[in-house]
Amino acid sequence: MSTRLRILGGTVHDPANGVDGEVRDICIEDGHIVADLPGGAPTLDARGMIVMAGGVDIHSHLASSSCNHARRLLPEERSADPAPAPALLDGAASSRSGTGGTVPTTFTSGYRYAGLGYTTVFDAAVAPVMARHSHAELEDTPCVDGGFFALMGNDEYLLRQVAAGEKERARDYAAWLLGATGAYAIKIVNPGGVEAWKSGQRNLSGIDDVLTAHGVTPRAILETLADSANQLQLPHPVHIHCNNLGLPGNVAVTLASMQAMAGRRAHFTHVQFHSYGGPGWSSGAAQVIEYVNSHPELSVDVGQVMFGPATTITADGPVEYLLHKSSGRKWVNIDIELETGCGIVPFQYKDKAAVSALQWAIGLELFLLSRDPWRVVLSTDHPNGGSFLSYPALIQLLMDRSVREERLKQVNPKLLAGSALADGLTREYTLNEVAIITRAGPARLLGLRQKGHLGTGADADVTVYARNADIAQMFATPRYVIKGGTLVVEEGQLRRAPTGRRLHVRPGYDDALLPDLKRYFDAHSTIAFENYPVQGIPDDPLPLRP
Numbered sequence: 001m002s003t004r005l006r007i008l009g010g011t012v013h014d015p016a017n018g019v020d021g022e023v024r025d026i027c028i029e030d031g032h033i034v035a036d037l038p039g040g041a042p043t044l045d046a047r048g049m050i051v052m053a054g055g056v057d058i059h060s061h062l063a064s065s066s067c068n069h070a071r072r073l074l075p076e077e078r079s080a081d082p083a084p085a086p087a088l089l090d091g092a093a094s095s096r097s098g099t100g101g102t103v104p105t106t107f108t109s110g111y112r113y114a115g116l117g118y119t120t121v122f123d124a125a126v127a128p129v130m131a132r133h134s135h136a137e138l139e140d141t142p143c144v145d146g147g148f149f150a151l152m153g154n155d156e157y158l159l160r161q162v163a164a165g166e167k168e169r170a171r172d173y174a175a176w177l178l179g180a181t182g183a184y185a186i187k188i189v190n191p192g193g194v195e196a197w198k199s200g201q202r203n204l205s206g207i208d209d210v211l212t213a214h215g216v217t218p219r220a221i222l223e224t225l226a227d228s229a230n231q232l233q234l235p236h237p238v239h240i241h242c243n244n245l246g247l248p249g250n251v252a253v254t255l256a257s258m259q260a261m262a263g264r265r266a267h268f269t270h271v272q273f274h275s276y277g278g279p280g281w282s283s284g285a286a287q288v289i290e291y292v293n294s295h296p297e298l299s300v301d302v303g304q305v306m307f308g309p310a311t312t313i314t315a316d317g318p319v320e321y322l323l324h325k326s327s328g329r330k331w332v333n334i335d336i337e338l339e340t341g342c343g344i345v346p347f348q349y350k351d352k353a354a355v356s357a358l359q360w361a362i363g364l365e366l367f368l369l370s371r372d373p374w375r376v377v378l379s380t381d382h383p384n385g386g387s388f389l390s391y392p393a394l395i396q397l398l399m400d401r402s403v404r405e406e407r408l409k410q411v412n413p414k415l416l417a418g419s420a421l422a423d424g425l426t427r428e429y430t431l432n433e434v435a436i437i438t439r440a441g442p443a444r445l446l447g448l449r450q451k452g453h454l455g456t457g458a459d460a461d462v463t464v465y466a467r468n469a470d471i472a473q474m475f476a477t478p479r480y481v482i483k484g485g486t487l488v489v490e491e492g493q494l495r496r497a498p499t500g501r502r503l504h505v506r507p508g509y510d511d512a513l514l515p516d517l518k519r520y521f522d523a524h525s526t527i528a529f530e531n532y533p534v535q536g537i538p539d540d541p542l543p544l545r546p
Ligand SMILES: [Zn+2]
Pocket: 059, 060, 061, 124, 125, 270, 381, 384
């Protein structure tokens, strides 16, 4: 049975197709956007409303063993934010209760993302050995198409290949690992530094520091994995969390890491956390964004800090140790086989705290000084800088200068001297720019050809907003959300919760890798080589770059 829907007469913002606020119909048939429909097709009246593609979150933490540890660490969130099962029209089977807070349970994550108009989400940090767990969580995260990035920047087998100068073998291993785990992209977190800290050496602070046990540098890891991603023609380039996250003066290592890419395509994540001047605390945002502006091969997501509760969840164990010590908050630290690390610390960003205010200001500077919204996209590094539920308030700060200036008056100004935000940034994002940084841009950076736009053939993921003078309110409560042609939100209420598609890749590699890799598994792994690959990953792998 074909399912058809004509979204009638909305004001469409579809920047990927050059549409900026034109009143037109969007037609859907069998889960995809089509050019037109015969008369008599069902209609959805969107006259006077704003129509965009469904949101695409390029960097979130929602479906991983780390998130599950965070849920266990935070029982107070479970009691404070109950989430009863929604009253769905498509049967009780998919309607589940849960809890919210900064790290919602799986079903609740899916419902809340959909309620926000987001229909595609990636978990940005999954330990490969825990990939099964992420697939199980994604299975229970309805309403969104989802995938994850596999952590490789401190992986023992990878480090051995880098140390030996075996670049092709490193690339083959990365390809094998992506296919074996059903991942979508290569993630690097604090290259070499996590392994250094785990093994008793101090954290690495510069990209030419040496991880002594292996004789490798962050630079070599960055170059090897960036080349691997590009040679494998992965849809998304290497996704980099630099060394020295969260430390004053880290702008130097961030710029050095970007320079080390030397023309290679690469994505740098949550750059707000990597844009601090030094030796004391100050903004380094202008230097970072200037470099990004002038290097079209690079892209970033911002990692905005929003005031309020957060939970920091990262593979960067050493930074979590520092945060645990300085904040006195409880924490979790996990060494995950020989692959990566994990640390979790709950945190509160307070507007009266000088460093939090600086972080908030730096994120906004990055957005407001960006010259290319296609390459500087929205994230809060959920839930590290704040929950995804704070995206509407962030959009309001970007679109409304007066709201921003009022908020600025309330924050601790101690560290803001000399920051561009304190000097007054007048820019206001347009609706089209918001459509770029929340869906069209992330989809393009991820290489998702059927996402983030409303052209013929695109997935029918559509969000319809009722105009509201309160921009935050408008983006927080879309009137309609359509996921793969299914109307999931009607009149602002979640009504259906279809299972999302799994987004993953399976690049080719030279089998000559396998005997050596098997020997390595036999010697070091708790899991037999044959049992390591995840079986039964739903949906076909996505195509590689042409
Ligand atoms: Zn992250």
